[in-house]
Amino acid sequence: MPTRTFSSFEAMFAAHLHADLRGMVLGRDSKPWVMTQLALNNLSVQWGRPGAGVVTQGATPPAGITFYLPTQGPLGFSGNGHPLDEFSLMINRPGDEFYIINASSRSWFSVYIPYDTLSAPGGDLTTPLSFLHGVVQVPRPRIQRFRSFIGQFGDAAQRAVTDFESAAAQRAAERKLVPEIRNLLAMPREAGPTLGRHAVPRAQIIRRSMDFVDQHDGEYLSVEQLAAAAGVSERTLRDVFQHYFGLAPVRYLNRRTLHQVRKALKAADPSEATVTKIATQFGVWQFGRFARDYRFLFDELPSETLRQLY
Numbered sequence: 001m002p003t004r005t006f007s008s009f010e011a012m013f014a015a016h017l018h019a020d021l022r023g024m025v026l027g028r029d030s031k032p033w034v035m036t037q038l039a040l041n042n043l044s045v046q047w048g049r050p051g052a053g054v055v056t057q058g059a060t061p062p063a064g065i066t067f068y069l070p071t072q073g074p075l076g077f078s079g080n081g082h083p084l085d086e087f088s089l090m091i092n093r094p095g096d097e098f099y100i101i102n103a104s105s106r107s108w109f110s111v112y113i114p115y116d117t118l119s120a121p122g123g124d125l126t127t128p129l130s131f132l133h134g135v136v137q138v139p140r141p142r143i144q145r146f147r148s149f150i151g152q153f154g155d156a157a158q159r160a161v162t163d164f165e166s167a168a169a170q171r172a173a174e175r176k177l178v179p180e181i182r183n184l185l186a187m188p189r190e191a192g193p194t195l196g197r198h199a200v201p202r203a204q205i206i207r208r209s210m211d212f213v214d215q216h217d218g219e220y221l222s223v224e225q226l227a228a229a230a231g232v233s234e235r236t237l238r239d240v241f242q243h244y245f246g247l248a249p250v251r252y253l254n255r256r257t258l259h260q261v262r263k264a265l266k267a268a269d270p271s272e273a274t275v276t277k278i279a280t281q282f283g284v285w286q287f288g289r290f291a292r293d294y295r296f297l298f299d300e301l302p303s304e305t306l307r308q309l310y
Helices: 009-014 140-159 167-185 202-215 223-230 234-245 249-267 275-280 287-298 302-307
Strands: 004-006 020-025 033-040 043-049 054-059 064-070 077-079 088-092 097-102 108-114 134-137
Touching: 004 009, 009 020, 009 033, 033 140, 033 167, 043 140, 043 167, 064 140, 088 097, 108 167, 140 167, 167 223, 167 275, 202 223, 202 234, 223 234, 223 249, 234 249, 249 275, 249 287, 249 302, 275 287, 275 302, 287 302
Parallel strands: none
Antiparallel strands: 004 033, 020 054, 033 043, 043 108, 054 097, 064 088, 064 108, 077 097, 088 134
16 A cells, blocks of 8 residues: 555554544644555554544454554653653454544554564573553563664655555565564563573584575565574574574575575566566565665666666
């Protein structure tokens, strides 16, 4: 879905992906009501900017949670009577009635994520269950990381939302977004008995990882997926990759992405394809950084690869 401008708050509320909304404006309606929306399988994300101060009332769809985060500073925001600060967000469970005040007409981000999608493989942190709701405080590093991530994501979506129309681009976006949401909402594990974990030989970890990479040729992959396929924690995977390749898994996958994009650019018709559309299918949103990395690795710009005939 493209970025859309609405003539009224009623029209913007009716187009909302996450909930049935009701509301009222708090002051003069003097600005456009703008919203960018992306549906990524069962998960959906939205960036919005109201045309006036507004009170929003609604309820979350079943089988998942929504959360709401100011992106332009928390001044004038509150959720169910609790002021939001720079470290807080509003989490709503199915059936929860929520009231969000945005008195300052500032920009916001929201997402709906099903519980099944939110469930994560093992690790050092556990994702929240249905008890996590209301205004939640998040540690500074996590919320700053997430704000940076959704800022990059939003810029890419608003710049060329049609690049996210393909199934490949939507899968890549979901695979990048879901781990970030898990990290944002993660809660420390409760203390309990520590069970020994069977050590997996390094060679087996690499073999499982590379088999998974080969099976998903042409797709964006995350470190989380790679660790799950290898049956180890992300920390163990990082140690093994550093030992075998001299690279952390995230850097290995970054290099793999550059090669995947190059392969797709060579196979594309330059009269129909664009660099951004192809790159987005592999989870690339920071196109300036991508172009620099691509040129460093291949000694030419992505656009030059696309124009060449092989």
